[in-house]
Every structure is written in structure tokens, then in C-alpha cells.
Amino acid sequence: PFAYMMAGLWQKQYREWVRPALPWALFAAVVLGTGILMGGYWAYETLNFGGYWNWDPVENASYVPWLVAVAAIHAMIIAKKNTSALKMSLILSIGTFILILYATFIIRSGILSTVSVHSFTDLGLSGQLLLFLFFFLFLAIGISIWRWKTLPADTQEIKIYSREFWIFIGTAILLAASFQVLYFTSYPTAKAIIEGFGGVSDLAMPAKMEKIHNNFQLIFALGVAVVSSIGQYMYWQSADRNKLFRSLGTAAIVALVLTLGAVIAINIKADEIKFMLLLWACLFSVIANGSILIHLLRSNYKIAGGSVTHIGLAIMLIGILASGGYSKAISLNNSGLLLIKEEELTPEGERENKENTLLWANQPTQMDDYSLTYKGKRMELRDAPGYYPRNWFLPTKEEYKFTLKNDLIYKGKTYHKAGETVETYPENTYYEIEARDKKGRIFNLYPRIQINEQMGNAASPHVKKEWDRDVYAFVNGAMGVTAERRWSDTETQNIRLKDTLYLNDYVAIFESIQPTQMPGFSLKKGDLAFKATVRVMAKEGDYFLNPVFIISEDRVGNIPEVSDELGIRLALTFIDHKNGAFQFTYNTGQRDFIILKALEKPYINLLWMGVLIMITGFTMATVRRIQDLHKKPALVAAE
Template sequence: MDYLGEHLLPGRIGHFFATVSFAASFIATVAYYKSASSKSVDDERAWRRLGRITFTIDGLALMGVFAVIYYIIRAHYFEYNFAWEHSSKTLDLKYLLSCVWSAQEGSFLLWMLWHFVLGIVLIFTSKKWESPVMSVLSFAQLCLATMIVGLYFWGAKIGINPFMLIRHTELFDAAPFLHEASTGMLKHDYLTYIKDGQGLTPLLQNYWMVIHPPILFLGFASTIVPFAFAFAGLWKKQYGDWVKVALPWTLFSTCILGTGIMMGAAWAYESLSFGGYWAWDPVENASLVPWLVYLAGLHTMVIFNATGHSLRATYLFIFLGFILILYSTFLTRSGILGDTSVHSFVDSGMNFQLIALITVFLVPAFGLLFWRYKSIPHIRKEENINSREFWMFIGSLVLFLSAAFVIAATSLPVPNKLFGTNLTIGDDATFAYNRIEIFIAVIVGVLTAVGQYLKYKMTSTRNLMKVVPPTLIAVILSVAISILGNIHYDRYGNGFLAAIHLAVFCAMYAVVANAMYIWSAIRGNLRNAGGSIAHVGFGLMMIGILLSSSKKEVLSYNTTGININFLPSAKQNPMENITLIKNLRTDMGKYWATFINNDSVDSRNRTTYFHVRLQKKKNQDEFDLYPNMVNTGKSPDDNVFNPDMHHYWDKDIFSYISAAYNPQQENQEDTAAFRQYTIGINDTIYYSKGYIILDGITPNPNNTRYHFSPDDTALMANMTIIDKDSMRFKANPAFYVKNNRIVPLIDTVFAQDLAISFNGVGSEKKLIFGVKESAAMVPFVALKVLLFPQINILWLGTFIMIAGFAISVFRRVKLI
């Protein structure tokens, strides 16, 4: 049966490409395997040639798949499930691209495309290692191709076909209006009912979404290269030769993966209202852990290069690092983290395939390692306790321990699933990690600092003494920070506070020692200083993290009178949000805060900017913040909020909207009228939500709000409003006499939608008030304002560390 308006050709082409890629990667795997294991040079060459050709065909086919997906999204062919689920007509061009990798299939595709790019570089550069290394890479391409091929083998579906038509999914079963009532068949014009796709969630509509995933996936993809070299080394029994060649790749991988992770952190910090850059979310952890293990592997590789020690440890770390990449893929995509992470994908029925993906790499790698373990060369003589390699090895172990802890904690849902336990991290997840990781930071900091001054094999006392000046300087600097830095993070007691101070010293130690090492030992030759530069960056990152987290402050503590909650639970209430009424200057701790307007609207992006002015009480320093609200286009009430920041060199003031009145309701007319009451002092007026007590009156008030002199004729009423939940508010309506006429000054209690006017004095000491209850919403914004001190040290450290890595990559490439 033909359906109206369907475009079936692109899907057929796309699926053809996917199948080609699957077949080509299979042939490439076989060809490279044959080449690597062939005895004669001619055979080797011939098979390698076939391998190269098919690997390239695989890559071109993958590009074809990508192009067709993009075309379908671009043309808004919603008959394809992919386009309907992940894109919509209103999306900006640049986000159409991100639609591709917001989907599971799309992100696998991105991963494979990077494999292709890396493979091409390997074909040109890896010389004698090409065949064994490329067999592993082609095999990985084959495994990943199964994720998108969507073929049926003996009734079992393999992978998700990105070109699945929406009418082939189960979606329509739940939509009777798309079916003919008489026959139950799908209507031939069903497409006319599908006006638009689901779109990309507004939280992901951000330029970070365009760049963060590709970089992160390049990091993910590149981890296979060191793995493939290590595997090739074992396979071809050239146990140590590969290390030198693979070292730049490991550096590259660590560099890019680190960049990707920190981009995610920057994204979370800058444009999501998470209120921070790192939350120990399982999905964040899942990419941090392989990075830490590769960092450990990187250091043991350097040890092996210099001394011949630690080769077995290198195998272990590199294999584990890559397996952890696959494992984290499983964690984030299987839906198993559903109850612990805000970022994870939901189960898409590929769990078996994901577990199989881990297994097909884990079993051969560790099987071979176990089998050949005895023949891996190692030096019988132990490392000296005063040698660099000994302490570098300890450092690697500590990094590994840290990774092991994080992944164990992150994996809790796995034993829960396997053994039916129901364990979970308590309500303070961050601290569960921080209290362990801070000691890791302490050890790593010291090792990074001292390690540089140790020599391989053996360090003489004279050399060791060179570490004294940086130690002294670091002590002085960190004590200065401890004393002057106002670090009083006592939420978890003095023990943890002491640990923070200790960690600040250790991080500072790493920075100073490495910086001085560049200057004294390498004489400022930056080209050879990649390692030290990366260490300086790492130390700075730790300082930035320690200071910004321990000194992070909520500036918007709700200290104003109007919202103090007298419920019994009030003590528990952290009160991090403050409500600002339009044009009403509000006391916000160290600042005055005023919500000025929300007139700035970008209708193209459906974004409303809320203009908030903060004024520091102490020095009148004044600045504006424009946190915004983006309407999702689905309904006027469906909005997401994006933060805005004010940057200082030493801190960021960060704000986001927690809730706001809806400007679209603003024009509702206020038809409520004032009702008159004549009461005496201590009498009450009842209104719909509670009652008002007149506590007393003040003649000619002179306070922050009214400025009358004793010569005026003015009266201010002091009223307390108590609502049905025992919330208390103050109101001070007043009036003054001008030209023998009474001019009332209305006071409003916005929280109660209440306006009170003081209309004059009646007989028998009674006073006349008008009370109006209005249903119309008052323009307000509930805001959270956070202070992140020294956050720039973190970003600066990140840049320096990445630069250090990059310098090392170039140097190690030259040294091959």
C-alpha cells in the first residue's frame, strides 16, 4: 500500500549505506587479521591492501549514512522515526546537526566516523603496526556498525535502524485517529496528521550541544588506539615496542577526552541551571573514570619508556581504560542509571548488544594478557625508593584507586539489578564522593610536585634538595590563602575543613613545584615542558575546584520579611530563592536586588530576558543580570530557564530564574475593588486567605520608605497579616494631607495578592482602610543567585593542562 507524501528513497539509500558499512568493516577486519598473521611479505601486502580499501569504503559509507540522516532531518521528513523523534521544524540550522548526535544511533555514528578519521591517520603513520592495530580498529567498526545496521538475523533484531519509518514503530498502535475506523488499517494520508516532530529538548538547544559531543566522542573514539597497540604488542609478541609509538596517541586521547569532559562541565556551569560544573552525576563519572585510568596508563608508559619498568601495569591500565569506555557506554545507554542520573538515556532494548560489545573486547584482551603474562618482560631488580619511577608508579596506582572508587559507587545500580539489593547513595551524593576524592587530591598533588624533582633510577640528595625552595614557597602561598582566603566551610565539621586546607596546600605545591621546574630544570624550554605544564594546569584546576566549591555562596538567601515561613519545618528550609517584585528594591544579604523589567524579548527564540539589577550595599558596585526564560513552544506555561553571569576576575556572580510570573497573563484586567473597613487599634479585618491586625499607627513616619517631617500631616498604619498557614507579613499603608485632601499611599502584599489603602480617620478613634484582593498576578521573578569565587582558576588550569598535553603530543611524536 502506498501512503500519501512519503519519501522512501532516502531511507533506502541510507540503509544501503549502513549495510555497506557493516559488510565493509567485516571484510576489513578479516583482511587486516589475515595480513597481520600471514607469514609471507606478499600475502601481508595483498591482504593489507584489501584492508585499506574496505576500511575506506566503510568510512565513506558511514559518511553517506550521516549525510542521509541529515538530509532527512533538514527536509523534515517526519515519516522517518528519527526525524520525528529528534527534530522539529522550528529548530535552528545548527541544532539540526546536534539532533543527529542527540540520538543513540546518531552518537554511535559519530563515534564510528571518528574511528574512520583516526584509522586513516594510522594507515599513514603506524608502519609495521598497521595490520594488527587496524584489525582491532576494523573489528571495533564492525561491532559498532551492528548498533545502527538494524538487520534481522534469525528473528533477532540487531541494532537500531536510523531509517526506520514511523509507521513501522509501535507508536501508531496508541493512535486510533490514524487508523481507518472500519478496517483498522493505517490511513493512507496519515502523514498529513503529523505536523511536526518532537524536536530537540530546549535544554539541549545550546551551542555547547554543537561542539561538546563531537569532542567528547573524539576522546571516546581515540581510546581504542592505545588499546589496539597494546593488544597488537601482546598478539605479535613485541611486548614493549609499541609503547613508544602509542605514547603520543595516549597523550592525544587523554587530552581530548579531558577537553570533552571539561567542556561538559563548562556547559553545565554556564548555560544549564544546575548551579555548578560538576555534580558527580553517574554520566559525568562514566567519562571521568576511563580518563583517570588512561592517565595512570600514560604515566606507566612514560616509566616504561625511561626505565623498562611497569610494562605489565601499562597493559592492565590501557586494557582497563578502554573496557571502561565500553562499560560507561553500557551504563549510560542501557537505562540502568535511570534512577540515579539526570542525563542517562532510557533503555532502548539494546542491552544485550551493549554487554556483548564489552565482552568481545574484554575476553580476548584479558585472556591474551593472562596467557602471555609470564612472557611480558620485566626487570627483576626493584625500583629504588628514591627513584622517580617508583613514585610515579605509586601516583598511577592512586589515580587508579580513585577511578575504581568512583566507578564502584557509580555502578551501584548494577549489583542492585544482579543481586536484588536495594542500595543507593544517600541524599548527599556529592559529599559521598568529595570526602574520598579530597584525599586523592592531597596525594596526587604532593606526588606531582615532588615527582618532578626525582631522577629516574636514583635521586641524589643534592638533587632532592632542589625541591626545598618550591616547598617553602608553596607553604607560604597556601598558608596565606588559608589565612586570608576566608575558607570556612564547616558544613561537614572541622575534619573536612582541615582536609580542604591541606588539599589547597598540596594543589599549590603541585603548581609551584612544576612551574619552578620548568624555569630551573628545563630552563624555560617550553617545548620539552609539556608534562610540567600539564601538571601546573592540573594543580590550578584543583585549586579552582577547592576554592570555588568551599567558598561557593548562595547570595539569594531569602532574608526578606515577606516570605519568612513559620511552618514547623522552617528550620529545614534552605531558602535559596528570593522573590523579587517588579521595581521593588529588595534586601538580599550583601546586595540590594531589583527586578527592573522583562521587556527584552527575542521572539525568534521565544526568549524573555529578565533584567535584574544588583547593587552591593558596601561599595555601591552595581551591575545587571539578564537570566532568561525560553518558551518551548508547546504551551505558554512550558518554559525553561537559562542562567546569566556577571564575571569578575576573581569570581562569578551567577543567577538563574527558578520561577517567574507569566508575562502572557499580564494583561488580565484587574477588576477587583477596594472594600472599606472602619476599625480600631488591635482590631482585625478578615480577607479570603487570613486576617489583618492593625497593630498601631505612627504619625509622620520617617523611615526607609516614608520621609515626612514633623510639620507634615501624615499617618502610617502598622499592620500584621497572618494567612491561613500562619505566614506573617507586614504592611504599612499610609496617607498624608495635601491641600486639605487625603492622599492615600497604598501598600501591597504581593505574596497574598493584597492591596491595603489607609483612607483616613473616622469617628471614635476608628480608622478607615480599604482592602483589595486581586487575582491578577503581580510581575515577579523568583531568582537564585550564587557566588562562585575563583572559578576562573579552574578554567585557566584547564586551558594550561590541555596546552601541556598538546605540547607533549608533539614532542613524543618527534621522539618516535
């Protein structure tokens, strides 16, 4: 659009540039909007801040140009048929392109590195990026000033009942929304400019920035939802004013009834009036645009892109309202223990301490409507599906390769045999949690912690999707990650077969001893390996530990068995074959546990459904405008 606009000014084709530029403007909005939404979905599925948008300055840097691009599209739609929005189209086309360049500069220059979680540092290109930005800014301003007086202007006053008026209102709301985000996002830039000229600046991002953005953007979203509905009616039914008022009134009343029903059903509190208003506005938009869509589908579905887009936007906003405004923690700390460090016991820390559940290995714990059982640590293979117990893997000299202790079977198919060397993702540890809902249905969760010594460990959630909600769970702490197991001093017990021993408050029985082949170990001729089987009786069931004793020429050795679930490390250290006696050594420590945080995200599927519908509408509009390029202008105007 920027290139077409510049060419139009240069060649004095002040209105002609709009027609070929509009498809490109729509296509740009589709691509940029899809990219932003894909980023939000990725963040929701991968990161652990509990949402899909965090008002990070880097995220905002892409959101602002998209808002201005959408505003430019609406101005260009008016400018195609009259000159009342021609100057606005020019300014917004310039603004969209310059904001893209500005976003590139503030991200790649490292200006936002101290206020953003995204790790962009100065790549040494700040000068080139700034030169690029100012070149196009001054070029666009210069040509615009040069041609400004010769631009055609519409002297006719815009009436309140005209489609142009309501599109102008919608455009103004989009611009206000973009300016509000841009204002706060540019704080670091202003600070850098002041300090770059030798000044001293105490500019800083306000506290609770997320709340500030949410409050402002909610108001703008409400306005967009209402105006997009009225604008569509004005665009297609403005000729019959009585019919227009009846249609709008009916849509408003039906939306009000549905809103009141929702207020009663989900118990919206009286102090959440802003949520009620936004819900009403979105329902009004769906109903109003839906009636227009039905009318257009009967005549020419190709021109229904605007209605589809507005419906998708309204549904998306309902999804954001439900999943963001009514998200709740369902993991509550009923253990009586402090699950965070004492130095972090701020008001926010106290809330975090209350909203986390402590899960001991293999001990069922109730969490809201779910019974959870932590099953242990799991690993993922590069060439086989599923997740497998970590103690099945013996390390090798290579970091990514392990030797299997057991056959690896998934859904009846054997992928690897015991003794084979396999490749894994050792930096990823998955935590298997068996969940049973109140209807008795069982499913597994596999939240992940990725170990990264340089940049810090990263937790990724597991999202259990249901038709009316998501259960969003991630590990906030785990044995071996946020807490190290401390082993007790080594103790020794001399016993015989079938004798009882006591390990970490558990009763255990020495069941058997037998020769074994050691996967991953090359036993020479004459070497012997013996595997002991010790049954440990726990409340939740029996565990079997298998320490190994190796005799090699004139030396002996052992391979201890470590049970994370029981907090036991057991080794067979001596065999007295003459007297049938066996010596075991053991250490005890903390049982395996994880600290889990789980959030319930009601009706978040409406968000993703609205996104798909909105992108579909944008795509329909793009295709239509591309097809218009091959028609004569008179035919296009008639549509």
C-alpha cells in the same frame, strides 16, 4: 593504545608497542579530558544547580576512564625505558578501553535512567552493546594470559629515590580515585544483574552521594598534587640528592607560608583542616613544578609538557577548592515571606527559603553588596541582538512570530520598525535585573526560564564575571511560571479627560485620547481606532497604559493594556463622544515579581585558567611524543 597493545602481544613485540601507542594515549586523554571539562563549563553556564560538576552517574562514567587513561600514560612512560611497568601498562591500556565500552553500555542501556538527571533510555541496543563489551574483554584477557609468562620482567628492585617509584605511587592514587567513583556508579548495574537472574536486590545509591565523592576525591587530589611534584623532581633532578632535598624543602616551606597567609586572609576555620592541606599541596605543586619548568625552558621547552600539565592541574584544584568550598549564597530572604510551598518545608527547603530574594518589579532591593531592581520580562529575537520588553510584542497566528508595537533599536541601530513581523524564541523568557554595586557601577543580569510543558521548565543562570569571583544568579520562581496571577472581578469607571481614577492602590490620570494606527491589525476603510493614555503614578515613577478602542462598521471592540509591573489590566470599553465621557474597565492582581537565587563563586577563574594550562601541557606532551616517532629510539632515550 589498546590496538597497539594487542598487536604487540600478538607479534611478541612486548616493549615496541609502547612508543607508537604513547602519543595516541596522550591524544585520547586530551580529547576525553577536554570533553569532560567542556561539559562542566556548559553545565555551569546553562543549568541552575550552582556548579560545574554534580557527581551524576553519567558524568562519572566518562570521568573514570579518563583517570585510568592518565594512569596508563604514566605507566607507559616508565615502560619505555625499563620493563618494571610493562605489565601495568598492559593492564591499564585494557582497562581504559573496556571502561569506555562499559560507560557506553551503562549510559545507552538506560540502566542509569532512575539515578541520573540525564535522560538516556534503553534504545534497544543493550544486547549489542553488552556483546561488544564482552567480546573485547575476553579477547584482551585471553591474549594477555596466553603471553603473560613470556612478558619480560625487571628483577631489579625499585628504589624509593627513583622516578619509577613515585610515578608508581601517583598511578596507584589515580587508580584508587577511579575505583572509588566506579564502585558507587556501578550500583545500578549490580542491581540490574541481580534482578536479571531472578534475584531481589535492595541496592540503592547512598544518600548525600555528592558529599561522599567530595570527601574521598579531596584526599586523592591532595595525594596527586604532592606526588606529582616529588615525581617531577625525581624525574629531572634525582642524580643530586642534596639538591633534591633542598628544592623540595624550599617549595614546601614557601607553600606553607602562602597557605598560612591565605588562612588569615580568607578566615579559614579550624575545622576545615582538609581544605588547608589541599591548598598547601596545590601551592607546593605549583612552586615545585614551576621551578622544574623554568629549568626545562632554559634547556628544551619541548619536553616541559609534564610540568605544565601538573601546574595546570594544581591551579585547577585551587579554583575548585575556592569556588566549591567557599561558595556562598548572597541572596537572603529578608521579606518575612515563605517563598517555597509549605509541603517542601524540609530542612533543605528551609535553607532554600533563606537563600532566595524576592524582587518586586521596579522596586530596588539590597542584596549583599548590590542593589537590585527587577525591570521586567524580556524576549530575544532571532535576527537582532539584545533583549526587549515582552509587552512590545503582539502575538500572531504563528507561535514563533510576533508583531512589533515599537521600533526595535539596539545601540543606536534600528533593526525593525513598529508593525513589522519578527521571529522570536517564545519558549525563552528573560528577566532583566539592573544591579548596582557598592562602587556605583551598573550592569544588567538576564537569567532565563525556558518553558517546556513536556519535560518541565528549565532555569538558566546569568553569570557576572569579575576577576576574583563570579556572581551566579538564576530565577527560582516568577509570576506566570511558578505562580499564576489571579485577576479580581471586573470593575467599571466612567470618567472624562484629565479625571483621576484609582487602580490597584495607585492614583492614575486619564491624560489623552487620540486616533492611532494599530500595528498588526488591518483596519478597513471607515474603521477607527483610538488610543487612550492613562498615567499611573507609582513610588518608583510614572507608568503609561495605552488601551485601544476600535470602531468597525456596526461593531466595537477593544484591546486592553496589561501591566505586569503594576498588576493592572485596563480596557477602554465605551466612548460617549456627545458628552465627552469614557468608560474604562479594569482588573487588578498581584504585581510582577521574581524569586532570585544568587551565589558568589570566589576565584573560579583559577579553575578555568588551570583547565587551559593543563590542556596546553597535555597537548605539548602529545606533540613531543609524535615528534619522537620520527627519531631513532637511542636519541629519544637520551632525552
